[in-house]
Amino acid sequence: MRLLFALVSAALSAAVIAAPPQSAQPPSAATDALILITLDGARVEEMFGGLDSGILQSTLSGSQTLENHPSYKRFHASSPEERREKLMPFFWGEWMARHGSIAGNPALNSSVRLTNTHRFSYPGYSEILLGEAHDATIRSNDRVQNPHVTLLEELKAVLQLPQAGVAAFASWEVFREIVEHTPGALTVNAGFEAFDHPDPLVREMSRLQFETPTPWNSVRHDIYTVGFAMAHLRTARPRVLYLALGETDDWAHDGRYDRVLESFNRTDSYLRELWTWLEAQPDYQGRTHILITTDHGRGRTSADWRQHGAKVEGAQDVWMAFVSPRVARRGEWRDHPPIFTNQAAATMAAWLGIDWTARRPGAGRGIL
């Protein structure tokens, strides 16, 4: 019995010593990690208000009623706060409540807007990764190499990281061109693309992505993107990771509002999985800075929610969330001057000790 007690208490104190207390190692730009996450075309309406009954109603066919629709039964509630928490229980119930904050809720006089005028994907992602819009030259979603060196490439150079140390995993194939100016500078896996990994389960996922086609030739299911990103985190321990999810946009273009809602909900479970893993890793816990945002909004009404673009009112409105050991703010931002997407790059660079506007005088200033 004494021996057992000794063993247990030794194990307990070992556990206490092994578990890195949050305050023992203050965050430092020299060892901190950065994760950028984007949810393509995720509207402020769903982010802050959950299920939009008017839009779901507009998608019903024939004998369907709103009250009997599975999406309504699953995600409806009377207040925006309850609805969004049903849609994204981890994001609202835990992440923003206890670990981070989010700007962009129009109901709280909080606004986050694009500075590019195109309001579609490549210009939006490029604005996030460069800190400035280039409307004259970045104006299509074609597979054109980014004409400018991105924040990800610059971080790799300045922090002297190996290729595996800065990685981008994306559901949409055009990210291969968006995230880097110099092809091959970073670890990139985008669209329907095989991913080689020592874990047989990950290799099986790589095979399955080709066996489970989506309705879109250029966008795979997000679950594969998440699986490969998590596998790379586990084995390569990158300092900088970009996770670019796509299904919230593509189902909307197809008019499948039920699938849009399911995508938000599944994305929430991916965020929970990522966060739970990070919190259990001594080299990431308490020293990982996360910025979550979107490349554009969409139309505000049941007539135009499927669309976005220069002429679609509402597509300029986005949101931005921050989970960082150096940011004390929790919950929602309110009553502040507008934030712009071109401020994301400088905000992320500052977390790793780099002054982005000194390098790119045209870039938006850091937010925090």
Ligand SMILES: [Zn+2]
């Ligand atoms: Zn997009």
